[in-house]
Amino acid sequence: MTGSYWLLIGVLAGAAFSIRVFGLFAGDSIRKSRHAWMLDDLPGLIIVCLIASSLAGQPMETWIAAAIAFAVAVLTNHVILTMCAGVVTYAGLVWFAL
Amino acid sequence: MKRGAFAVLPLAAGAAVYGFAFGLLASQTGFPWWSVGLMSAAVHAGSSQIVAVEQFGDGTAVMSAALAGAALNLRYIGIVASLSEILRGLSLREKLLAIHITGDENWALTMAERARSPHVGAAFLIGSGLIMLAVWTGSTTLGAVVGSALPDLERFGLGFGFTAAFIAMARGLWRGRPDAMPWFVAFGVTTAAVLLGAPKAYAIVVGALTGLAASSIVRRSRATISQ
Numbered sequence: 001m002t003g004s005y006w007l008l009i010g011v012l013a014g015a016a017f018s019i020r021v022f023g024l025f026a027g028d029s030i031r032k033s034r035h036a037w038m039l040d041d042l043p044g045l046i047i048v049c050l051i052a053s054s055l056a057g058q059p060m061e062t063w064i065a066a067a068i069a070f071a072v073a074v075l076t077n078h079v080i081l082t083m084c085a086g087v088v089t090y091a092g093l094v095w096f097a098l
Numbered sequence: 099m100k101r102g103a104f105a106v107l108p109l110a111a112g113a114a115v116y117g118f119a120f121g122l123l124a125s126q127t128g129f130p131w132w133s134v135g136l137m138s139a140a141v142h143a144g145s146s147q148i149v150a151v152e153q154f155g156d157g158t159a160v161m162s163a164a165l166a167g168a169a170l171n172l173r174y175i176g177i178v179a180s181l182s183e184i185l186r187g188l189s190l191r192e193k194l195l196a197i198h199i200t201g202d203e204n205w206a207l208t209m210a211e212r213a214r215s216p217h218v219g220a221a222f223l224i225g226s227g228l229i230m231l232a233v234w235t236g237s238t239t240l241g242a243v244v245g246s247a248l249p250d251l252e253r254f255g256l257g258f259g260f261t262a263a264f265i266a267m268a269r270g271l272w273r274g275r276p277d278a279m280p281w282f283v284a285f286g287v288t289t290a291a292v293l294l295g296a297p298k299a300y301a302i303v304v305g306a307l308t309g310l311a312a313s314s315i316v317r318r319s320r321a322t323i324s325q
Binding site for chain 2: 004005007008009011012013015016017019020021022023024026027030036037038039040041042043044045046047048049050051052053054055056057062065066069070073074077078079080082083085086087090091
């Protein structure tokens with residue numbers, strides 16, 4: 001394992017714990033500030049951007065698998081079912097194309 | 099503490115399946131099995147870990163990958179702030195332990211149980227949190243052990259698992275129509291930025307910031323209409 005793996009784990013652990021400690025000491029005042037809505041909005045926006053960056057420029061099979069995964073997510077709101085549906089669809093389309 | 103530990107078991111079972119899947123994906127991006135366990139114990143934030151590992155595996159710089167993952171954890175500012183009453187009376191060391199082992203599942207369970215019975219407090223939170231941390235660490239490690247013994251699963255479509263996981267997470271974070279416009283803008287701007295050749299990490303930042311701007315406009319217009 002190279003230093004970059006250690007760095008990722010270290011920075012992520014440090015950031016995750018710092019956010020929790022920040023919440024412990026300053027959470028109440030942050031929640032009452034006029035910018036509190038950003039804390040609520042940012043997680044969803046980042047996830048949407050991650051989906052967009054994963055799909056941009058990808059072949060049709062990826063978009064179809066994403067559409068199937070999206071439909072399963074809407075219907076079930078279940079992470080594992082959505083992952084299974086997406087992976088199986090993607091694998092099926094890629095193998096079928098071969 | 100025992101009551102919280104037993105009450106959270108059904109939720110822990112669900113997290114174990116999710117953790118196993120994450121461990122499998124992480125090992126396929128090059129993480130040794132023991133480092134996946136170490137990460138789970140030290141970070142204890144599923145969605146953050148998935149985002150960081152996916153970005154890292156995608157070739158994004160370490161700091162960008164870690165910050166993208168950490169940004170997902172911002173909701174914990176509010177979650178931990180809501181525990182102030184429950185944590186009152188604990189020593190600083192106990193408080194730090196409690197907030198580290200607090201996750202979405204045991205926090206929601208503790209708040210729900212406390213709403214029914216005011217006697218539910220820090221012991222319930224810590225008991226349920228210890229079980230969640232143990233199950234999360236164990237299941238992700240097991241997934242990584244199995245994943246490292248398997249051949250490259252990318253050609254079987256496993257790499258798409260991250261995208262599918264993000265789609266499922268988005269469904270969980272959807273709060274209704276006010277999210278539609280900012281999410282649409284964020285999706286469009288990120289897609290355009292990637293297609294124009296911007297590195298993915300920067301495209302995500304630009305997309306999220308544009309989405310925040312759109313959200314601000316939506317909130318202002320809703321406030322104006324309701325006045």
